Amino acid sequence: MQQFPYVFFLGIGGIGMSALARWFKANGHQVSGYDKTETPLTQALQAEGIAVHYADAVENIPSEIRENKARTLVVLTPAIPATSLEWAWLRGQGYDIRKRSQVLGVLTQGRPTIAVAGTHGKTTTSSMVAHLLRQAGLDAGAFLGGISVNLGSNLLLPKSATAPVVVEADEYDRSFLTLHPDVAIVTSTDADHLDIYGEQSALIDSFCQFVGQLKPGGTLLLNHTADERVAAAVPPGTRVLRYGLAAAPHLDLFAGNITTEGHQFHFDLHSPQGVVAGLKLAVPGFHNIENMLAAAAAAQLFGVREMQLPEAVATYRGVKRRFEFIVTRADKVYVDDYAHHPREIEAFLRSLRALYPGKKIRVIFQPHLFTRTRDFAEGFSKSLSLADEVVLLDIYPARELPIAGVTAEMLLTAITSPAKSLQTKQQVLENTRNNSTFDVLATVGAGDIDTLVPQLKKLLDSTEIPQN
Structure with a gap:
């Protein structure tokens, strides 16, 4: 270069x-x-x-x-x-x-590489790996798909030309096939980007190609939900470690003794190297425990010691727009999240329920892409129904042109929440001001819904919505 x-x-x-x-x-x-x-x-x-x-x-x-x-x-x-x-x-x-993917492939040549792939969880997991390495005092670089709160950036610059680099390996447009990692993490292989792949089997084939590019003697950390064909595609001599939330005979990494305390999730890490007890994760979510399992295992492969993990995990502060707490009043909580796939939304809302049992949750969701809304309409409606009230914004088109008959309204009918509506951004602000009958507010989506965040925060911080 x-x-x-x-x-x-x-x-x-x-x-x-x-x-x-x-x-x-x-x-x-x-x-x-x-x-x-x-x-x-x-x-x-x-x-x-x-x-x-x-x-x-x-x-x-x-x-x-x-x-x-x-x-x-x-x-x-x-x-x-x-x-x-x-x-x-x-x-x-x-x-x-x-x-971009070709350039990233060139920049990582000759460096030990940790590549984090998956249809969701990439950004959080890669930022976790980067943080654990950095917190342990190890030289490392990272190209992230979000703004790390710890770094204040999406880039971590290595000090030396031989330092390992953490890369978010994007499956969109088969971009991750430019990478040849030493360690690969695959967080999920759920159907997505069907505008590119056509069907899930083609997506799985792409993941198989990706793990097939692991360097000799490399390691694949594979989420237990991933398609089994991925594990079978690794090169000879490559180690496969499967991970998941709960103990199971086929898992090499899992969490035990999971509890919640405030916003924190506490758990023990079980791995082939033993048990690291009493880990405290300040970024909530059962899915984030899974992400940290993979991140911790990858970090250990690159020199992070067991005794360093508790402090490194406890000091991780997450990524902007990933389970980000915006307001924490005594009577009102506001969380913003980037979730834009049904499984992500389900994981987010289930974790929100675990943190706030019995509380009324209002979620404001902006669908992202016409094709994704069309392909996963049933899944979106089902996952959103975990909330007590659902507010839908119009679809954010991003790179796409409209598709006839594909609208946010098509999700509304199948949503089973007690309250549901279609609103504009302005109506969301007015409704929040005039109808604050919620305990937990969440904005969710990958489009430009984040432009609402400062305005909603200002409302909730002001006297316009009095404390109960």
């Missing part, structure tokens, strides 16, 4: 793209990029000295990029539409254009 003093990003505001942009900036490259929307993340990039523009026009591409074709690398996200004017011009001029 040193042959490219200039690096230009198409879609620089994406969480994975921005981590790469920060890496290139930190390593002395001149970095710039385009994104269609200004966000707190793009503003942060600009504050760090990275030029970002928001109008798709060739004349907005910085002059040094236009004048140095041979010395410029263009990094592309799959979210950029084929109609992009800047992409068309750069392509027509013959620039070296590579997908």
Whole structure:
């Protein structure tokens, strides 16, 4: 990558793209990029000295990029539409254009790599591994798919060229097939991204290819819910360790003695290396215990000692928008979460119920993508029905065009919660102000529902919603 003093990003505001942009900036490259929307993340990039523009026009591409074709690398996200004017011009001029996943594959070559894959749980688990290594005083790097609260960033820079790197291995568009890890974690193989794969069997095939790229003598940490074909696809000599929440004959890693105390989940880690008792996880959720099981095992493979785990686990503070507590009043709790798949929503709401038994839960959900809403409509309705009240926003389209007949309303009929409604963002704010008959409020989704978070927090912190 040193042959490219200039690096230009198409879609620089994406969480994975921005981590790469920060890496290139930190390593002395001149970095710039385009994104269609200004966000707190793009503003942060600009504050760090990275030029970002928001109008798709060739004349907005910085002059040094236009004048140095041979010395410029263009990094592309799959979210950029084929109609992009800047992409068309750069392509027509013959620039070296590579997908984000291809660049990540190059950057991890020659480094010990921990790759975290799965249709959900990737970001949290990879941030856990990075934190455990760092907290134990080990040199490591990480490219994360979310903003780690501990790091305050989605990038952890290694100090040396031989330090291990933690990578979120994305199955979308088969991106993770550019990676050849020493340790792989597969958190789940549930059906998703059927707009790319067509059917789940093709998705499973892709996961099989991914684990088949493990380096000789590597280790696969496999969630017990994953398809068995994945375990069978590892190269000869590769070790497979299965993990899950509760003890079972086929599990190598599991949690014991699970209890809750406030927001914390306490548990014991059982592994082939023995038992680490009394772990305290400040980020709640049964699914997060599972994630920590895999993260702790991976961290131990890279040098974290058993005696270091209790403090390292206890100091983990999570990822922005993953079971993030926004307000904790005596009578009202507000939690924000990125869940956008039925199984994620089910895990989130079951954990919320465990923390607040008998409390009235209102969930505000924004479906993400027309294809995902269409493909998993029944699952969304069933998982959302775990809440006492469900409020649906319109579908967030992201990279997609509308599909006839696919709307948020199609989920509403099958939801069995006592109260359910379709609302706009403005109506959500008005309803929260005028109808605060809930104990726990949750905003859930991967679109732009996070723009409601500061406004809802302001409402709940104000005297407009008096304390009971």
